[in-house]
Amino acid sequence: MRRPRSRTAAILRKELLHIRRDTRSLIVAVLMPVALLLIYGYGVSSDIKNIRLGVADWSDTRESRELIGAFTNSGYFRVVRRSDRYQDLHRALDRREIGVALIVPTGFARDLARGRPVRVQMLVDGTDPNTATVASGYADGIIQSRSAALGREWAVRHGQPFPRGAPPIDARVRVLYNENLRSADFLVPGLIAVILAMTSALLTSGTIAGERERGTIEQLVASPLRARELVLGKIAAYSLISFVNVLLVVLVGTLLFQAPLRGSLLLLMLASAVFLMAALGQGLMLSARMPTQQTAITAALMTTMVPSVLLSGFYFPISSMPLPIQWFTAIIPAKYFMVITRGIFLKGVGLPELWPQLVMLALYSLLILSAGMRAFKKTL
Amino acid sequence: MMPPAIACVDLVRRFGTFTAVDRITLQAHVGSVFGFLGPNGSGKSTTIRMLCGLLAPTSGQAIVDGIDVARDPESVKRRIGYMSQKFSLYEDLTVRENLEFYGGIYGIGRRGRRARIDETLERTDLTDNPDTLVRELSVGVRQRLALGGALLHRPRILFLDEPTSGVDPISRRRFWSLIHELTAEGATILVTTHYMDEAEQCDRIALIRSGKLVADGSPADLKRELMPWPILSIDCANPFEALDIIARTPGVRDAALYGVHIHAVVEDTAVADALRTALEASGHAVYRIEGVAATLEDVFVAAAEGDADA
Numbered sequence: 262m263r264r265p266r267s268r269t270a271a272i273l274r275k276e277l278l279h280i281r282r283d284t285r286s287l288i289v290a291v292l293m294p295v296a297l298l299l300i301y302g303y304g305v306s307s308d309i310k311n312i313r314l315g316v317a318d319w320s321d322t323r324e325s326r327e328l329i330g331a332f333t334n335s336g337y338f339r340v341v342r343r344s345d346r347y348q349d350l351h352r353a354l355d356r357r358e359i360g361v362a363l364i365v366p367t368g369f370a371r372d373l374a375r376g377r378p379v380r381v382q383m384l385v386d387g388t389d390p391n392t393a394t395v396a397s398g399y400a401d402g403i404i405q406s407r408s409a410a411l412g413r414e415w416a417v418r419h420g421q422p423f424p425r426g427a428p429p430i431d432a433r434v435r436v437l438y439n440e441n442l443r444s445a446d447f448l449v450p451g452l453i454a455v456i457l458a459m460t461s462a463l464l465t466s467g468t469i470a471g472e473r474e475r476g477t478i479e480q481l482v483a484s485p486l487r488a489r490e491l492v493l494g495k496i497a498a499y500s501l502i503s504f505v506n507v508l509l510v511v512l513v514g515t516l517l518f519q520a521p522l523r524g525s526l527l528l529l530m531l532a533s534a535v536f537l538m539a540a541l542g543q544g545l546m547l548s549a550r551m552p553t554q555q556t557a558i559t560a561a562l563m564t565t566m567v568p569s570v571l572l573s574g575f576y577f578p579i580s581s582m583p584l585p586i587q588w589f590t591a592i593i594p595a596k597y598f599m600v601i602t603r604g605i606f607l608k609g610v611g612l613p614e615l616w617p618q619l620v621m622l623a624l625y626s627l628l629i630l631s632a633g634m635r636a637f638k639k640t641l
Numbered sequence: 642m643m644p645p646a647i648a649c650v651d652l653v654r655r656f657g658t659f660t661a662v663d664r665i666t667l668q669a670h671v672g673s674v675f676g677f678l679g680p681n682g683s684g685k686s687t688t689i690r691m692l693c694g695l696l697a698p699t700s701g702q703a704i705v706d707g708i709d710v711a712r713d714p715e716s717v718k719r720r721i722g723y724m725s726q727k728f729s730l731y732e733d734l735t736v737r738e739n740l741e742f743y744g745g746i747y748g749i750g751r752r753g754r755r756a757r758i759d760e761t762l763e764r765t766d767l768t769d770n771p772d773t774l775v776r777e778l779s780v781g782v783r784q785r786l787a788l789g790g791a792l793l794h795r796p797r798i799l800f801l802d803e804p805t806s807g808v809d810p811i812s813r814r815r816f817w818s819l820i821h822e823l824t825a826e827g828a829t830i831l832v833t834t835h836y837m838d839e840a841e842q843c844d845r846i847a848l849i850r851s852g853k854l855v856a857d858g859s860p861a862d863l864k865r866e867l868m869p870w871p872i873l874s875i876d877c878a879n880p881f882e883a884l885d886i887i888a889r890t891p892g893v894r895d896a897a898l899y900g901v902h903i904h905a906v907v908e909d910t911a912v913a914d915a916l917r918t919a920l921e922a923s924g925h926a927v928y929r930i931e932g933v934a935a936t937l938e939d940v941f942v943a944a945a946e947g948d949a950d951a
Contacts, residue, residue: 267745271742272746275745278734479695485718
């Protein structure tokens, strides 16, 4: 008599008992993702202040001083150097004495008065792409709001809008989808992906290796239990914890860090479920392959933390990586999930835009789970 | 005659260049207790693993309950109960939860499971503590529970790998009365042990040394075949020193300490007089010398040292 479903259920129940009995680990498992989000969220996303600004004011007029004043009054920038020479500012950037240079052209006030848009040049120190992105975002916001104010002044004075519909000041630095100039908006959805990748793989990495260490695996192998049933039963048990993690992390991200959730929560949950299969499956596969619990856990950390932080597009845009590395990122599930979380959170997009990522995640889950089943078979 | 419950022919298992099991052939009949004896590392567990379908043999054939294990290990697994040498229950689960789990992975339906578990608890004498966590149980109780786990799906054939090691004598006796109860109901049990009193209780025993079968038969057969010489039990002063004198006395084939006595394998019981003279001449008071029946331990020690075929 074959009752595969009841065997899978037996594994599921047993794993839930293990989890329930080990209260301390359960608390760690549930709180770790939230703790990580808090640490990373506050550590990484707290808005960058006091960016050192270098200024070349070739216009030296009331209007140009107002623009520079807008920078300093924002609280984000502090003018630490003034020079009329472009090279001075450039060198200061090279030496990291300033983070951003602002150059106001000679004709700034004159052109504005004639109703001609002016171009303000910004130089941003790109060695820290994260800070650079945030800094250019701020600068962009400040210039836009200054520009809008000038436009209103023009309209009041001349009784008509600024000519040619152009904004009076043209700033070329832009940060897409983060118009609030809040880095948390951008970081939190990515962090959710990174944290879930790490903690989920960690959860399952100990289970099969642990059974091997304790000797209980022998009894399982001697029973009619199939690899498929073992893997699915364990995944089912741990996905319950991981799903609680998803909910908590999304909750903390939206309530505490106020990341905007513009898209469908339902789609986010669905995508999370698919992603969890991939991450939990990765941990389980390692657990079946590694000789001890310790090595399995270490392997899970190494194969999730480093790639999902560095190669998923979380910090560094994948498009700016060398081509071979770009290809390599294709096998990192966090990469696809990050596109999904950012898409749902920031752009509010749905299935029509995100299905390719979802398909990739589903494919990855299937592959990794069947690899886990094969790996367990080998220990027979 | 019924086909044997367990049979293997020329079973070999190599790990690299090391031959763990070297052409073992044996048969266990339905309803019997088959004892598997041998020093640690002699290949007992490896043989059991092959019989249970956990390990593929390098060559040879194993047939359990009429099924070729190599051809259909999963069918064999459904029909047998296995208790591994390493304790393999979940310590953070209770007695009942462990049995529930075994019931689940052996595909016993939820409805029938409860009754089956109660019956197993009863049978293994665990009705007092079904809700105790396993880690709080003594070794003897744990081993009974492990047996219960192996019994739950009512297998006809049981493989018990050192089920009583580290278990106190009273628990061991209880364990063995359960074994006899099961065979009386028709089950076949293959058991490994280091205890001679347990070996005496087997219907048939196989002695294995360095992966090779040394002897195979009923305890009485083995004593007769492997110990054709009489044995003298000698009680004297300073047995430790006396051992050397005894071993050098003509007519003595072998001598070994046996508790506080010395067991000497002799060619003829008449050597007793020569022994008494030799011992007293060297200043060892002799309290008693008498002929004794060979025990399995005598056989086992002789076989394990490689003197059995001398």
